[in-house]
Amino acid sequence: MTNQNMVISNAKSGLTIAIAVAMSESTLFSQNQNGYFTKRKFLKKLETSGNGARINALLDSMRASSPSRRPSDTEDHNSWILRHPSALSMFDEIMMASKGKQIVVFLDYDGTLSPIVEDPDRAIMTNEMREAVRDVAKFFPTAIVSGRCRAKVYNFVRLSELYYAGSHGMDIKGPSNGHKHKKGNETVLCQPAIEFLPMIDEVYKTLLEKIKYIPGATVENNKFCLSVHFRCVDEKKWGELADEVKSVTKDYQQLRLTQGRKVLEIRPTIKWDKGNALEFLLESLGYAESNNVFPVYIGDDRTDEDAFRVLRNRGLGVGILVSKTPKETKASYSLQEPSEASTKENDNV
Numbered sequence: 001m002t003n004q005n006m007v008i009s010n011a012k013s014g015l016t017i018a019i020a021v022a023m024s025e026s027t028l029f030s031q032n033q034n035g036y037f038t039k040r041k042f043l044k045k046l047e048t049s050g051n052g053a054r055i056n057a058l059l060d061s062m063r064a065s066s067p068s069r070r071p072s073d074t075e076d077h078n079s080w081i082l083r084h085p086s087a088l089s090m091f092d093e094i095m096m097a098s099k100g101k102q103i104v105v106f107l108d109y110d111g112t113l114s115p116i117v118e119d120p121d122r123a124i125m126t127n128e129m130r131e132a133v134r135d136v137a138k139f140f141p142t143a144i145v146s147g148r149c150r151a152k153v154y155n156f157v158r159l160s161e162l163y164y165a166g167s168h169g170m171d172i173k174g175p176s177n178g179h180k181h182k183k184g185n186e187t188v189l190c191q192p193a194i195e196f197l198p199m200i201d202e203v204y205k206t207l208l209e210k211i212k213y214i215p216g217a218t219v220e221n222n223k224f225c226l227s228v229h230f231r232c233v234d235e236k237k238w239g240e241l242a243d244e245v246k247s248v249t250k251d252y253q254q255l256r257l258t259q260g261r262k263v264l265e266i267r268p269t270i271k272w273d274k275g276n277a278l279e280f281l282l283e284s285l286g287y288a289e290s291n292n293v294f295p296v297y298i299g300d301d302r303t304d305e306d307a308f309r310v311l312r313n314r315g316l317g318v319g320i321l322v323s324k325t326p327k328e329t330k331a332s333y334s335l336q337e338p339s340e341a342s343t344k345e346n347d348n349v
C-alpha cells in the first residue's frame with residue numbers, strides 16, 4: 001500500500017530522522033496536529049552535503065584524500081554497495097536490531113550536518129537542519145562529535161540539550177541540566193588533553209607565520225588540536241605546505257600529524273579519538289558494557305572511522321558513512337545519492 005506521507009507513531013521510529021539528518025538541507029519532518037512526525041519531501045530531498053613520516057608520504061596522503069572527480073567504476077561501486085548497503089533501504093533491518101534498546105545518536109558536523117565549504121568559518125547548518133536535530137534529541141540522547149573546537153560547533157548548532165565532543169573528542173561537555181535519559185543531573189565534562197594546551201597554542205602561532213606565504217592555506221585553532229586547511233590551495237603548492245607543516249611538528253614529539261579531507265590535523269599523541277569519545281559518552285549515560293543500547297553514528301571523514309571501529313568491534317549499533325564514492329570504511333551502512341531513495345518516495349516504511 002502506498003501513501004504520500006509516512007507517519008511515525010512511536011519514538012523508536014525516530015531513527016528515520018537520525019539517518020536522514022546527515023543528508024538533508026531542508027525540513028525533514030514536521031509535526032501534524034496529532035503530534036506525530038510526517039514525511040512529505042523526506043527521501044526526495046536527501047542529498048550528500050559533501051564529502052584529507054616523510055614529506056612525500058604526507059603529500060601522497062593529501063592527494064589520496066582529495067581525489068579528482070571522475071566517473072566511478074560501476075562494478076566497484078556495486079560491490080561496495082553490497083558490503084555497505086544504503087541505511088535507507090535497510091531501514092527495516094536496522095529497526096529490528098534496535099528493538100527494545102535505547103537509541104543514542106552521534107553526528108559528525110562538517111560534511112554531515114553542514115556542507116563542506118571553502119571557508120571553514122562559513123560551514124553553517126540551515127535552520128531546517130537545526131530543527132531536525134532538535135527533533136532527534138527529543139527522542140534520543142544526541143551528541144555532535146567533531147574535530148572542531150567545541151565552542152565553535154556549539155555556536156553553529158545552538159542546541160543546549162545536546163552533548164558536544166569537540167577536538168576529535170578531546171573536549172566533551174553535556175547539557176548543563178543533565179539529560180532525561182541520564183541518571184542524575186551532574187554535568188558531563190571530559191578534557192583528557194588539557195596539559196597540551198600551551199603546546200598547541202605555541203604550534204598554532206608558529207604555523208601562522210610559516211604558512212602565511214602560501215595562498216589559500218589557513219590554520220584553525222580547535223583548542224586541543226589544530227587543522228591546516230588546504231582546500232583553497234593550488235595543488236602545486238601542496239608539497240610546500242606539507243613541508244612547512246612537517247618542519248614545525250617534527251620538533252614536537254608529543255603531537256601527531258594526520259590528514260582528513262583537504263585538511264591536515266595536528267593532535268596530541270594520547271590514545272583518544274572519536275571512538276573513545278563515543279565510549280565515554282555511552283558510559284556517562286549509564287551504558288558502559290551494556291548491550292541494552294543502540295548507538296547510531298553518522299559521519300563522513302577518516303576520523304569517524306575510529307567510532308565506526310568501536311561499534312563494529314563491540315557488535316553494537318550501526319555506523320553510517322556519508323559518501324558519494326566508495327571508500328574503505330568500518331561503517332556497516334552508507335548514505336549516498338538522492339536517486340537511491342527516490343523509488344521509496346511513495347512507500348510506507
